[in-house]
Amino acid sequence: MIRFLSAFIIISSVLISPIANAKDKIVFYTESYPPFQSQDQQGVFVGFAIDILHAAQPYVDFDIDIQMMPWSRAYYNAQNQPNTFIFSIANTNKRLAHFKWIGDFYTVQDMIYRKSNRPDIQLENISDINRYTLALSRSDAALDRLKLDGNHPHVYLARSQTAALKMLHFDRVDLIYNNEVGFAEDIKKMGYTLSDFTAVLPVVNMPIGISTHKDTDETLANNMRQALHTLKQNGELEKITARWFSPRVIPLVTE
Incomplete structure (x- = not known):
């Protein structure tokens, strides 16, 4: 009887063990x-x-x-x-x-941004971006939303949103694309000043x-x-x- 109970306890402990019930x-x-x-x-x-x-x-x-x-x-x-x-x-x-x-x-609001000291850059619609250079994060939804591809002559694919922002900051491109939440965070991360950049065209919610x-x-x-x-x-x-x-x-x- 004792031997039977010992075997039962061992089997029961195995069945209810964390390993047996692990997700x-x-x-x-x-x-x-x-x-x-x-x-x-x-x-x-x-x-x-x-x-x-x-x-x-x-x-x-x-x-x-x-x-x-x-x-x-x-x-x-x-x-x-x-x-x-x-x-x-x-x-x-x-x-x-x-x-x-x-x-x-x-839901975020996607925008196209330029530097505030470039008032010459004006966008009335999406097609106007073809007049300017644009940095986008690789694999970002922006390529889809803007109906572009990585072979566009004026599009530069960066490794990240912050890399694209750095390109804009140093005047290597005219425009970048980001949402208002991510853009504000990237500005903070890079130590830049938010007022130095302007949202020039809302794209999509x-x-x-x-x-x-x-x-x-x-x-x-x-x-x-x-x-x-x-x-x-x-x-x-x-x-x-x-x-x-x-x-x-x-x-x-x-x-």
């Missing part, structure tokens, strides 16, 4: 892009989107494994690895050919959020999709947004 780790690729996501001095992931993923964790059947790297590498990995996710990513028609859209969690590989298992995709929907329904997303961003009214921009 799958699902990779979420991203870049350092404050205030949406970055790492603090201790290497801890922080930011608006990070808080959203932390809030979503109780509602999904897997462990969220955040991996931060340059955007071009994050984009490549997510585009080529099923059952992975990527954030904070803009929703564009071109990207929907490679990804399933999970859901948005914020851009939803940003989470996507997954087009061949990701639909059950996995729906699990994350439902978790994000729950955060919107129960008010958690609204509370997180209020912690990171001031209330604002986004003007309507049509393409």
Whole structure:
């Protein structure tokens, strides 16, 4: 009897062990892009989107494994690895050919910027950018939104948004493209003065959020999709947004 009980205890402990009940780790690729996501001095992931993923964790059947790297590498990995996710990513028609859209969690206003000491640069519409040189971050949604490609004679692809901003600062290009949140953060990061730059043309109100590989298992995709929907329904997303961003009214921009 004692021998039977000992065997039962051993088998039971194996069945309920953390290893037996461990969840799958699902990779979420991203870049350092404050205030949406970055790492603090201790290497801890922080930011608006990070808080959203932390809030979503109780509602999904897997462990969220955040991996931060340059955007071009994050984009490549997510585009080529099923059952992975990527954030904070803009929703564009071109990207929907490679990804399933999970859901948005914020809307930014995309703008074209010039230096304030270049009043000679005036844009009435998107086609006017063809008269000027433009720096864009490689793999950024701007290429899609502006209907450009990397072979355009006046377009220079930079490794990051801050690299593009540096090109503008040193007059290597006439224009850059960014959203108003990311642009303000990049100005702060580079130690530049915001008033030295001017938004010359609003382009589009851009939803940003989470996507997954087009061949990701639909059950996995729906699990994350439902978790994000729950955060919107129960008010958690609204509370997180209020912690990171001031209330604002986004003007309507049509393409």
